[in-house]
Amino acid sequence: MQNSEIKTTCSYCGVGCGIVVTNDAKNGVTVTGDKDNPVNRGMLCSKGMNLHYVVNDTSDRILYPEMRWSKSHPMERVSWDAGLDRAAAVFSSIIKKHGPDSVGFYISGQCLTEEYYLVNKLVKGFLKTNNIDTNSRLCMSSAVAGYKKTFGEDSVPIAYDDIELADTFLITGANPAWCHPILFRRLEQHKEKNPKIKIIVVDPRKTDSALAADLHLQIIPGTDIVLYHALAKRLIEKGYADKDFINNHTENFKLYKDLVMSSSLEKASKLCGISVDQIKQAADIIGKAKGFISLWAMGLNQSAIGVDKNTALLNLSLLTGHVGKPGSGPFSLTGQPNAMGGREVGGMANLLAVHKELANPVHRQEVADFWGVDGISEKPGLTATEMFEALESGKMKAIWIICTNPMVSLPDSRRVEKALANAKFVVVQDISHNSDTSKFADLLLPAAGWLEKEGTMTNSERRISYLPKGINAPGEALPDVDILMRFAKKMNFTGFNFNTTEDIYKEHCLMTKGTNIDISYLNYSRLKNEGTFQWPVPDYGHPGTPRLFADKKFFTPSQKAIFNIPTAIENTSPAPNDEFPFVLTTGRIRDQWHTMTKTGKVSRLMTHIPSPVLEINPIDAFKSKIEEGDIVVVTSKNGTVQVKAKVSDTIREGVVFLPMHWGKQLENDLNRTNNLTNTIVDPVSKEPDFKYTTVSVIKY
Numbered sequence: 167m168q169n170s171e172i173k174t175t176c177s178y179c180g181v182g183c184g185i186v187v188t189n190d191a192k193n194g195v196t197v198t199g200d201k202d203n204p205v206n207r208g209m210l211c212s213k214g215m216n217l218h219y220v221v222n223d224t225s226d227r228i229l230y231p232e233m234r235w236s237k238s239h240p241m242e243r244v245s246w247d248a249g250l251d252r253a254a255a256v257f258s259s260i261i262k263k264h265g266p267d268s269v270g271f272y273i274s275g276q277c278l279t280e281e282y283y284l285v286n287k288l289v290k291g292f293l294k295t296n297n298i299d300t301n302s303r304l305c306m307s308s309a310v311a312g313y314k315k316t317f318g319e320d321s322v323p324i325a326y327d328d329i330e331l332a333d334t335f336l337i338t339g340a341n342p343a344w345c346h347p348i349l350f351r352r353l354e355q356h357k358e359k360n361p362k363i364k365i366i367v368v369d370p371r372k373t374d375s376a377l378a379a380d381l382h383l384q385i386i387p388g389t390d391i392v393l394y395h396a397l398a399k400r401l402i403e404k405g406y407a408d409k410d411f412i413n414n415h416t417e418n419f420k421l422y423k424d425l426v427m428s429s430s431l432e433k434a435s436k437l438c439g440i441s442v443d444q445i446k447q448a449a450d451i452i453g454k455a456k457g458f459i460s461l462w463a464m465g466l467n468q469s470a471i472g473v474d475k476n477t478a479l480l481n482l483s484l485l486t487g488h489v490g491k492p493g494s495g496p497f498s499l500t501g502q503p504n505a506m507g508g509r510e511v512g513g514m515a516n517l518l519a520v521h522k523e524l525a526n527p528v529h530r531q532e533v534a535d536f537w538g539v540d541g542i543s544e545k546p547g548l549t550a551t552e553m554f555e556a557l558e559s560g561k562m563k564a565i566w567i568i569c570t571n572p573m574v575s576l577p578d579s580r581r582v583e584k585a586l587a588n589a590k591f592v593v594v595q596d597i598s599h600n601s602d603t604s605k606f607a608d609l610l611l612p613a614a615g616w617l618e619k620e621g622t623m624t625n626s627e628r629r630i631s632y633l634p635k636g637i638n639a640p641g642e643a644l645p646d647v648d649i650l651m652r653f654a655k656k657m658n659f660t661g662f663n664f665n666t667t668e669d670i671y672k673e674h675c676l677m678t679k680g681t682n683i684d685i686s687y688l689n690y691s692r693l694k695n696e697g698t699f700q701w702p703v704p705d706y707g708h709p710g711t712p713r714l715f716a717d718k719k720f721f722t723p724s725q726k727a728i729f730n731i732p733t734a735i736e737n738t739s740p741a742p743n744d745e746f747p748f749v750l751t752t753g754r755i756r757d758q759w760h761t762m763t764k765t766g767k768v769s770r771l772m773t774h775i776p777s778p779v780l781e782i783n784p785i786d787a788f789k790s791k792i793e794e795g796d797i798v799v800v801t802s803k804n805g806t807v808q809v810k811a812k813v814s815d816t817i818r819e820g821v822v823f824l825p826m827h828w829g830k831q832l833e834n835d836l837n838r839t840n841n842l843t844n845t846i847v848d849p850v851s852k853e854p855d856f857k858y859t860t861v862s863v864i865k866y
C-alpha cells in the first residue's frame with residue numbers, strides 16, 4: 167500500500183459509503199466507515215464492514231491468463247500476449263466473416279467509470295457494433311427510461327441529504343433495510359428524532375422495511391400502477407394536487423387526470439388486495455406532506471411493465487409538486503456501486519456517451535467526431551437477454567464478459583448455459599474462479615479487483631467519488647483499463663494511447679462539456695483533495711449540484727415535466743393458473759450481494775441465511791401440506807429448484823419468494839433461482855420481469 171491509510175468507496179451497493187482502509191503486515195487490509203464521508207458518516211452495513219475479508223482472501227483469484235485452443239482442449243496458462251493475440255485474431259476473423267454484430271461485450275455496474283468509458287469507445291467506436299450491454303439492464307434500465315420520459319433526461323433529482331428534510335416517504339418495490347442499509351439507517355435515525363414523519367411501504371412481503379413503516383400496503387404483485395392511480399384520484403379529489411406546479415411546470419395533466427378519475431378506489435382495492443381505507447390513508451399522508459420522497463428499486467424496475475410503473479410513480483411527485491424542493495422528489499435506489507457512472511458514459515446497447523442517444527443521427531456524429539472515427543453504427547445493439555438469445559441461435563459468435571456472472575444472474579439460466587456452450591469464443595475477464603460463468607471461458611483474463619486499481623464511480627445520488635489504488639493485484643492480474651488498452655493495441659486501434667487512468671477520465675470529462683451532466687471542470691485532483699461531487703460540476707470551482715430542477719426547468723424541449731400515460735395499467739405477464747398457481751418473486755437477502763462470488767466467501771456473512779429458502783404463506787403451505795423445513799420442488803415452465811420451505815406470514819397468500827444469489831452448487835443446479843424465472847422483458851427498457859414468474863410448489 168502506498169499510504170498506511172486511504173479513503174475509498176464501498177464496492178457493493180449504489181449507496182456509495184465511504185470507507186477508510188488501513189493495511190499492515192500483521193493484519194492485512196482492514197476497513198472502517200469514513201466518518202467524514204457525507205453519505206454514511208462513519209456507518210457501514212454488514213457487507214461493507216466485512217469487505218477486508220474479500221480483499222485478504224485471494225484463494226479463489228484468477229492469477230494469470232488461461233486459454234484453451236479448442237473446446238475439447240483443457241485450459242492452460244498462457245502469457246498476456248498470447249491470450250490477447252488470440253482474442254484479437256478470433257474477434258477479427260469472426261467480424262470479417264460474419265460482420266461486427268456477430269460479437270458482443272457484456273459488462274457490469276461494478277466497472278469503474280473509466281473502464282466503462284473505454285470499453286464503450288472500443289466497441290461502439292472501433293469494433294463498429296453497438297452490442298455492448300451491462301448487468302445494469304437487469305437493474306436500472308426501467309428507471310432510466312422513466313426519468314427520460316418524465317424529465318427529459320436520466321436524472322435523479324435529489325440527494326441523500328433530502329432524507330433529513332422530508333416528512334413523508336413512500337417506499338415501493340424496495341427493501342432498503344436489507345438492500346440499501348445505510349440509506350435506510352439514515353431514514354430510521356431521522357424518524358427516531360422526528361417520530362411524526364410517516365413511512366409508507368408497498369410490498370407483497372412484510373420486509374424489515376415494512377416493519378418500520380407507519381403503513382404497510384401488502385400489494386398483489388404487478389398491480390402497482392393501479393395503486394398509484396388510485397392514490398392520484400384520491401389526492402385530486404381531496405384537493406392535494408399542486409395546481410400552480412401542474413399549470414406552470416408540467417404537460418399532459420388533463421389526459422392523466424381523466425385516466426385516474428375514470429376508475430374507482432373500490433376497483434383498485436380489489437385488484438391490489440389493499441383496502442379502500444388503506445388507499446385513502448396513504449393518499450392523505452402523501453397529500454399532507456411538506457416534503458415527500460418516493461424510493462423504489464427492483465420491485466418496479468424488474469417488470470414487464472417496468473417503465474410504466476416508473477412513470478406512474480413519478481406522476482405522483484408531479485401531481486403534488488414535490489420536485490426540485492428541499493426534502494422532496496423521486497429517488498430510484500440502485501443495486502450496483504457505480505450506480506450512474508455507466509449510464510453517464512453510455513454503457514448500454516441503446517445509449518451513447520454523455521447521455522446522447524444512439525437513435526439520434528446528430529448525436530452519433532458528435533460522438534464519432536469526438537472519438538475521431540468515421541461513424542457509429544445506427545443499428546441498436548443487443549440488450550442483455552437478446553445477446554444471449556443471439557448466442558444460442560448462432561447469430562452472435564463471440565462474447566466478452568467483464569466483471570459479471572450471467573450464468574447466475576440472468577433469467578432462465580439453462581438458456582444462458584446453452585448460449586454460452588454454443589458460443590464459438592467466450593472471453594471472461596474477472597477476478598474469481600468462483601464465477602459459474604468462468605467455466606465457459608475459452609480465454610480467462612485475470613482482472614484487478616477493488617483497491618487494486620484506481621478510478622471513479624457515481625453513486626445513486628449522482629455523487630462521484632475517486633477510488634485510489636491501495637494494494638497490488640495478485641499474480642499477473644491487471645486493471646481492466648490496461649487489459650482493454652492492450653486488446654485495442656492488438657487490434658491496431660488508435661485512440662487508446664492513454665498513459666494513465668486519469669487521462670481516460672479527462673477525456674470523459676471533456677466529452678460532457680455543455681451537456682446536462684457537465685463535469686468538464688472536475689478532475690482527479692479535485693476529487694482527491696476536495697472529496698466527492700454531485701454532477702453537474704459545470705464551472706471552475708463549482709461545488710457540485712445536490713438537487714436538480716430547483717428552478718423548475720426540466721430537460722424536456724418545453725422545459726416542463728411530462729405526465730406519462732401508461733400503455734398498460736395492469737400487469738401483462740402470464741397470470742397464475744391451475745398448473746402454476748403461485749407468483750414467484752425474487753430478490754436479495756441482507757448479507758449477500760449479487761451472485762455471492764465475494765460475499766459468499768465471508769463465513770460471517772453466511773450465518774444470516776446460509777442456504778436459499780422458499781418463503782411461503784402458512785395458508786398456502788397448509789393447502790399444499792408443506793411444513794417448515796420441508797424440501798419443496800418449485801417448478802416453472804423453464805425449470806426446477808429444490809429448496810427448504812420457510813413458512814411465514816411475512817409473505818402474502820399466492821406469492822412465494824426466493825433469494826436471487828445462489829448459483830450451481832455441488833454439481834447440481836437445484837439452488838439456482840434463475841432456473842425458474844421467465845425471459846419476458848419490458849418492451850421499452852428490455853429489463854427482465856424477475857418479480858413475476860408463475861410457479862408450482864410441491865413437497866419433495
Ligand code: SF4
Pocket residue numbers: 176177178179180181182183206209210211212213214215346347348349
Ligand atoms: Fe456498502 Fe451499500 Fe452497505 Fe454502504 S450500504 S456499506 S455501500 S453495501
